[in-house]
Amino acid sequence: MTSNPSSAHAPSPQIPDGFVALASGGPFIEHNGPLYVQHEGDVVRFGFRVERRHVNPMNNLHGGMMASFCDMLLPLSVHRKSTEVADRFLPTISLQID
Known part of the structure; x- marks a missing residue:
């Protein structure tokens, strides 16, 4: 397998103003x-910055990455709004993306 040398060392995108890097999400989000x-x-x-590795052959955000991002939104929002569940694992039971 060969790699594209120009994308192998692409610089990380700048963090959007007012945002900080999220320190949770496990190995999958660490990679993606x-x-x-x-x-x-x-x-x-x-939020996240769409990088080349997140796009499909049409050069649009890949649906799988969008689904992964959506999957993180509710539990991470609830963790930050409620001290009662801040340390609990909140699994996704159902997620539909159209």
């Missing part, structure tokens, strides 16, 4: 992220 979070009062925002 990074994800970013912005928490101001009651508002929690998540």
Whole structure:
């Protein structure tokens, strides 16, 4: 297997203003992220920079990456808004992406 030397050492994208790198998500998100979070009062925002490795053959964000991002949104939001469940694992039971 050969690799593309120009993409092997691509610089990491800049963290969006007001966001910090998310320190959770496990090995899957460590490999496919990074994800970013912005928490101001009651508002929690998540984001990520779409890199070349996140796109499909049409050069659009791959649906699998979008599904992974969506899968993280609810539990991570709840962790930041509720101290009662902040340390609990909140699995996804059902997720539909159209």
